[in-house]
Amino acid sequence: MSNAKGNISTPDSERDTTDGHRTAAAVDRQLLHIQTLYEATRELSGAATPSAVLNAFLPIAMGPLGLTFGFGVLGRDGGLHVATLGLGAADRDPFDANARMLVDKFFPPGGTGPAISSPAVLAGQHLSHSADVPSGTSAIAVIPLDTGSHAVLGFGPKLTGEPFSDDETDLLNGLVTTLSTALKKACAEQDITERNTSLKAALAQTREAHEALDRRAFQLHTLYEATLELSAINEPGALCNAFVLTLMGTFSFSAGWIALYGPEGSEPDAVYRGPEPDRRTLLISHSGRDKVLGRFVELKDRMPQHGQSVLLEDGAARAALPLDADVAVLFTLDNDWRGAIGLFSPLSEGTMPPDMRKLLLSLVRTFMVSLGNAKHVQLIHALNSDLAARNVELQNTLDELTSARREINLLTEAREAIIGLVQGEVQRVWRASWLDVSLIILAGVILGGLFNASSPSGIDLIPRSFFEPQPEMVAAQDARTLAGSGAVILDARPVEFYNQGHLRDAVNLPSDMFGFAYSMKLADLDPAVPIIVYGRTISRNYAVDVAQKLTGLGHEKVLVLDGGLDAWEEAGYEVDS
Amino acid sequence: MMNGVRKLVTSPWLALAFRLYIGGLFVFAAMYKINYAAEFATTIASYRLVPYWAVNALAVFMPWTEIICGALLILGIRVRSVCTIIVALLSVFTVAIFINLLRDAPISCGCFHTIEDPISWWTILRDVSWIAMTVHVYRFDAVLQTDQLFLGKLKRIHS
Amino acid sequence: MTNRLLPVLLLLLALSLCACSRDKDTVAGTYAAKNGDTEITLNLKENGTGTWSTDLDEIQFKWSVRKDGRLWLHTREGGVIQGRIMDDNITLALPGVPDLLFTQQQ
Structure with a gap:
C-alpha cells in the first residue's frame, strides 16, 4: 500500500503518461487489491466454522494473485484440518501426511520454541524446495489464533512464474490478516457453539438426573409409606x-x-x-x-x-x-x-x-x-x-x-x-x-x-310319816305321871336296842313288825288308854311311825315321849336293861 | 424266792381271781337288798349315821350301784372306775361299822342279809381285806377284760 | 375268753337264785297258832307271799326259807320275823312274846 501511495505522488508528464498508465494500472491493482480484501472480508465473515473459513480463503487469495496452488492447515485442539486447492493428487497426499509436522514446525507442541504472536508471511525461492511443503511453494503464512489453535498456509507460484511484487506481498499480508481475524472469529464462534451444545447436553443430563431422583424419591416414599402401613x-x-x-x-x-x-x-x-x-x-x-x-x-x-x-x-x-x-x-x-x-x-x-x-x-x-x-x-x-x-x-x-x-x-x-x-x-x-x-x-x-x-314291795323314798300330822309330844315328867296312872309305854325301836336298855315297864313294839307285834300285844287294849311311845335316832323316828299307826288304829291318846330314852334317863327315871 | 412271791402277788391272774370274787360278792350282796329294800333301809337306819330323810333313798339306790359294779367287775368293764366305787363303798361301810363298834351298838352288819351275826372287829378285818383285794384288782388287773377285747385295738391307734 | 366266761357266770347266778327257794314248796301251806285268846292263822303261799290273820287284822308279808333251814317272814316295814321249821310245825319268835307254835292245817 505504501508502494502504491508513492507511485501516485510521482509528478512527470511523459513520464506522466507512462507514469499515468503506470499509476492507473497501479490504482487498478490497488483497487483490485482493496476489492479482493473486501471480498475476502465479506466472504470469510459468512463462513461459520474455521475450516469453512480456511476453505473459502484459498480461492479468494489465489484468484487475485494468480497463484497455481494453495494449501492451508488448521490445527485446533489437537485436530488438523487440511484444505488444498490446485494441488495434484501426487502432491496432496504427502502433504496430508506431513501437515502435522508442518504445523509442529511453526507451533511446537507443549509451547516450546519461539512464540509467534501475530500472523506472518514468509516468501522466497527457498520455500519451493522445502521438504515440508509441496514443491514450488512460494509463500507460507503462519497465523496464531489462540492457545492450541493455529493455521499454516502455503501458496504456490504465480501463473506468470514471477515473484511476488510488493503490492502482492502487501495484499497477501492483508489477506492473511483478514484470514486471521476471520479464523479467530470463527474459532470463537465455534467454541461458543460447542460450549452451547455441551451446555445443552449437560442441562439435559441434569434434567434426566433430576427426573431419576424424583422417581427414586417417589419409590422411596412408596417404600416408606408401605413399610409404615404394613408395620x-x-x-x-x-x-x-x-x-x-x-x-x-x-x-x-x-x-x-x-x-x-x-x-x-x-x-x-x-x-x-x-x-x-x-x-x-x-x-x-x-x-x-x-x-x-x-x-x-x-x-x-x-x-x-x-x-x-x-x-x-x-x-x-x-x-x-x-x-x-x-x-x-x-x-x-x-x-x-x-x-x-x-x-x-x-x-x-x-x-x-x-x-x-x-x-x-x-x-x-x-x-x-x-x-x-x-x-x-x-x-x-x-x-x-x-x-x-x-x-x-x-x-x-x-x-x-x-x-x-x-x-x-x-x-x-x-x-x-x-x-x-x-x-x-x-x-x-x-x-x-x-x-x-x-x-x-x-x-x-x-x-x-x-x-x-x-x-x-317298793318303799317310799322319803318316809310317809314325814308328811303326816305329827303326834302330840309329852315330856318325860308328864309321861311318868301318865304311866303311873295306867298309860301304856311302848318302845318302838328294834328289839336289839330294846334289849340293850328301855324304860321300865315299856313294851317293845318295833315299828318294822308293828302289825304282828300289835296283834299279839295290844289287840285287846282299850282305845281310851293313853299310850306313850318313844324311840328315835338320827336315821329313824320309830316313835312317830308307831304313834301314827296307833292313831290310825283308833287309839285316842297317843303321845310321843319328847327326847326319848335320853330325856327319860336325864330326868333320872328308871331304866331297865 | 422273794421274786417268786412278788411275781405271784403282782400276778394279773391273782387280780382276776380277786376281781371275780369281789364282783360276785357285790352281785350276791346286792340281790337280797334289791329284793328287800325295806329291810335294807332298816339296816341302814340301825347304823344311825344317815339322816332320817335319806335312808330310804339310799336303800333303793345303793344295791343297784353295787350290783352294777359287781357285774362290771366280773365282766372286766371299766375296772378301775368300778374299783374306785367299790373301795369307796367298802370304806364307808367299814367306817360305819367302826363307829358303831365304838358305840357298842347291838346291830348286825346287814352286809348280805338283814339278820346276821352282830358286827365285830372281824367284820372290820373282813371289809379291810376286801378293800385290799379291790386295790389289788385296781393295780394289777389286766387279763380277761371285756374292755380289752373291744377297745384293746383302739389303744394301738397312733396320731 | 370273756365271752365263754359270761354264760358260766350267769348259770352260777341262776343256780344261787334257785337255791334260795329250794324248800318253799314243802313249807308252803296254812298254819295256825293260839296266843291266849287270839287265834292266828299263817298262810304261806308258794309264790313267796303270805298272810298273817287274826280276828282283828290281816297282814301281808313275804317269806323265804334260808339255807340254814330257818323261815324268815319279811314284813312290809322292813322287819324280819324268824322262825324254825320242824316237820309240819313252825315256831315263830316275836319280840317280847313267847315263841308261837304254828301247826299246819289241812
Whole structure:
C-alpha cells in the first residue's frame, strides 16, 4: 500500500503518461487489491466454522494473485484440518501426511520454541524446495489464533512464474490478516457453539438426573409409606390385603392377588382384588397351592431362599399360576411358608422399567418382613392364648389343690381330734374316771328308782310319816305321871336296842313288825288308854311311825315321849336293861 | 424266792381271781337288798349315821350301784372306775361299822342279809381285806377284760 | 375268753337264785297258832307271799326259807320275823312274846 501511495505522488508528464498508465494500472491493482480484501472480508465473515473459513480463503487469495496452488492447515485442539486447492493428487497426499509436522514446525507442541504472536508471511525461492511443503511453494503464512489453535498456509507460484511484487506481498499480508481475524472469529464462534451444545447436553443430563431422583424419591416414599402401613398391621390376612392394594396403586394395576401357603394341611392365606371376587377360591384350593409351589420347583437353583423373592420373568411360568399375572413374584418366608404375588390388568401399557422392578422387589421384601412379624405376632398370640389357657388351668389346679389341702387339713384335724378322743376314751377305760364313776352311780340311781317304782314291795323314798300330822309330844315328867296312872309305854325301836336298855315297864313294839307285834300285844287294849311311845335316832323316828299307826288304829291318846330314852334317863327315871 | 412271791402277788391272774370274787360278792350282796329294800333301809337306819330323810333313798339306790359294779367287775368293764366305787363303798361301810363298834351298838352288819351275826372287829378285818383285794384288782388287773377285747385295738391307734 | 366266761357266770347266778327257794314248796301251806285268846292263822303261799290273820287284822308279808333251814317272814316295814321249821310245825319268835307254835292245817 505504501508502494502504491508513492507511485501516485510521482509528478512527470511523459513520464506522466507512462507514469499515468503506470499509476492507473497501479490504482487498478490497488483497487483490485482493496476489492479482493473486501471480498475476502465479506466472504470469510459468512463462513461459520474455521475450516469453512480456511476453505473459502484459498480461492479468494489465489484468484487475485494468480497463484497455481494453495494449501492451508488448521490445527485446533489437537485436530488438523487440511484444505488444498490446485494441488495434484501426487502432491496432496504427502502433504496430508506431513501437515502435522508442518504445523509442529511453526507451533511446537507443549509451547516450546519461539512464540509467534501475530500472523506472518514468509516468501522466497527457498520455500519451493522445502521438504515440508509441496514443491514450488512460494509463500507460507503462519497465523496464531489462540492457545492450541493455529493455521499454516502455503501458496504456490504465480501463473506468470514471477515473484511476488510488493503490492502482492502487501495484499497477501492483508489477506492473511483478514484470514486471521476471520479464523479467530470463527474459532470463537465455534467454541461458543460447542460450549452451547455441551451446555445443552449437560442441562439435559441434569434434567434426566433430576427426573431419576424424583422417581427414586417417589419409590422411596412408596417404600416408606408401605413399610409404615404394613408395620401397623399384625394380622397376615389384613397385611396381604393392604399390600396388594399398595402394589396395585404403586404399579398401576387394576387387579392383583397374594397367596400364602404354609405346611401341608394348614389353612392358606389368600387375598384377591379385582373383578369376580370368587376367584379367590382358586388360590386357596389344593390345585392353586400345587400350581404356585410348582413354580418354585421349576426355578430350581434360582428358587428363593428364606426371606428372598424372585420376579417371575417367564411368561409361560406366569400363565401356569392359578390366576392371571402380568407381573408375578414368588417369595419364601421361611421353611414352612411360601407365597406368590400377582398383578394384572395394567392401567397403562408397556413393560415395567428396571427401577420399578427393583421397587417391586423392595416392597415385597418389606412385605415379607412385615408378614414374618405378623406371623410371629400371630404365633405369639397363639402361644399367649395357649399360655393364658394353661394359666387358667394352672390356677384351677392350684385352687383345687388349695381346697384339697384345706380339706386334708380339716380331715387331718378331724382325724387328730377323733384319735385324740378315741385315745382319751381308751385311756379313760384303763383308769379311774370321774365320768365313769358318775355314770355308774347315775345308772344305779336310775335303775334303783325304776325298779322301786315298779316293784310291789317298793318303799317310799322319803318316809310317809314325814308328811303326816305329827303326834302330840309329852315330856318325860308328864309321861311318868301318865304311866303311873295306867298309860301304856311302848318302845318302838328294834328289839336289839330294846334289849340293850328301855324304860321300865315299856313294851317293845318295833315299828318294822308293828302289825304282828300289835296283834299279839295290844289287840285287846282299850282305845281310851293313853299310850306313850318313844324311840328315835338320827336315821329313824320309830316313835312317830308307831304313834301314827296307833292313831290310825283308833287309839285316842297317843303321845310321843319328847327326847326319848335320853330325856327319860336325864330326868333320872328308871331304866331297865 | 422273794421274786417268786412278788411275781405271784403282782400276778394279773391273782387280780382276776380277786376281781371275780369281789364282783360276785357285790352281785350276791346286792340281790337280797334289791329284793328287800325295806329291810335294807332298816339296816341302814340301825347304823344311825344317815339322816332320817335319806335312808330310804339310799336303800333303793345303793344295791343297784353295787350290783352294777359287781357285774362290771366280773365282766372286766371299766375296772378301775368300778374299783374306785367299790373301795369307796367298802370304806364307808367299814367306817360305819367302826363307829358303831365304838358305840357298842347291838346291830348286825346287814352286809348280805338283814339278820346276821352282830358286827365285830372281824367284820372290820373282813371289809379291810376286801378293800385290799379291790386295790389289788385296781393295780394289777389286766387279763380277761371285756374292755380289752373291744377297745384293746383302739389303744394301738397312733396320731 | 370273756365271752365263754359270761354264760358260766350267769348259770352260777341262776343256780344261787334257785337255791334260795329250794324248800318253799314243802313249807308252803296254812298254819295256825293260839296266843291266849287270839287265834292266828299263817298262810304261806308258794309264790313267796303270805298272810298273817287274826280276828282283828290281816297282814301281808313275804317269806323265804334260808339255807340254814330257818323261815324268815319279811314284813312290809322292813322287819324280819324268824322262825324254825320242824316237820309240819313252825315256831315263830316275836319280840317280847313267847315263841308261837304254828301247826299246819289241812
